[in-house]
Amino acid sequence: MKERIVITDVGPRDGLQNQPKILSIEQRVELISAIAAAGVPQIEVGSFVSPRAVPAMAGTDRVFAALDANATYKTPSIALIPNLKGYELARDAGAKAVTMVLYASDGMAQKNAAMSMTDAEDITMKILRLAKQDGIEVIATIAVAFSCPFDGPSDPLLVQSIASKFIDAGADQLVLADTIGSSDPQQVRVLTEALVESHGPSQLGCHFHDTRAMGLANVYAAVEAGIRRFDSSIAGLGGCPFAPGATGNVATDDVAMMLQQMGFETGIDLGRLMEASDLAETLTGTAPGGRSKAWLQGHLAKQVG
Ligand code: COA
Numbered sequence: 001m002k003e004r005i006v007i008t009d010v011g012p013r014d015g016l017q018n019q020p021k022i023l024s025i026e027q028r029v030e031l032i033s034a035i036a037a038a039g040v041p042q043i044e045v046g047s048f049v050s051p052r053a054v055p056a057m058a059g060t061d062r063v064f065a066a067l068d069a070n071a072t073y074k075t076p077s078i079a080l081i082p083n084l085k086g087y088e089l090a091r092d093a094g095a096k097a098v099t100m101v102l103y104a105s106d107g108m109a110q111k112n113a114a115m116s117m118t119d120a121e122d123i124t125m126k127i128l129r130l131a132k133q134d135g136i137e138v139i140a141t142i143a144v145a146f147s148c149p150f151d152g153p154s155d156p157l158l159v160q161s162i163a164s165k166f167i168d169a170g171a172d173q174l175v176l177a178d179t180i181g182s183s184d185p186q187q188v189r190v191l192t193e194a195l196v197e198s199h200g201p202s203q204l205g206c207h208f209h210d211t212r213a214m215g216l217a218n219v220y221a222a223v224e225a226g227i228r229r230f231d232s233s234i235a236g237l238g239g240c241p242f243a244p245g246a247t248g249n250v251a252t253d254d255v256a257m258m259l260q261q262m263g264f265e266t267g268i269d270l271g272r273l274m275e276a277s278d279l280a281e282t283l284t285g286t287a288p289g290g291r292s293k294a295w296l297q298g299h300l301a302k303q304v305g
């Protein structure tokens, strides 16, 4: 039996929030459906944030409604939220899982959500209590877990203590986000090993951006440390409008290929994934595409032909 690694495609949220072109609700649903058709086990389908702050994510309630109405769409869908209002909107839209953002720096907390790190922690605790009553899963993501574009390097001990606090409080998953793609595999290994040792791997995940071409190396380092959940983005879409310098997430195209070649089970059909990746490029006009894509497409074509 192959060991399983769970990939969450965050392209429809992390990717589309930062594109020059704003997609229609129908286009967003088309992209999500293509990613789901490739067998990606979880998708972050949008966010409930101020539409003035992030115009591309307006109408995420309509995305949820369209997915609900599609009988063939069965993929667990996640909504990112920055605050309590976001939680209420996500719940009312029928979300069964939310990603609430925590911070390893005050600079990022202020820029992203106009609150302090400790405010974000207090609100997350409240959301955890509400979500238990509402039967909603909570993924707590620590933004700038390695370095902040405003406050510099993050303190690994602080990150560990925030992570422990929220795992102990009942968060279903705890994700370390390298929001600006500043980490390196050694840093990733040290932090993830410490967390896996304290908590075991089942609830832990990592979210890497490929700003400096270290995304895949960071995934590998985390896999070696025992992490079995990763966020990645179809065709490498991504970036945070509030974190200067952040580019796309590590591409699902590349992560899925690497993990499968290493012998892990991801549930993903690489051929169908390439179709979703092509669609992301067509719809946005700017998605970089995974580094492996040209090779993969040629290889898969030869297998079919
Ligand atoms: N969803 C939709 N609207 C929201 C909201 C949410 N989660 N939270 C607040 N708002 C609305 C308020 O109702 C208010 O609307 P109004 O002006 O029509 O009355 C407006 O946004 C401002 O509210 P306020 O509480 O003063 O927020 P703010 O201006 O300080 O902005 C956030 C704070 C969190 C709402 C905003 O910065 C935001 O949405 N950030 C998103 C960041 C993001 O998505 N980052 C990328 C992913 S990590």
Ligand code: ZN
Pocket (backbone or CB within 6 Å): 014, 177, 178, 179, 207, 209, 238, 239, 240, 249
């Ligand atoms: Zn991100």
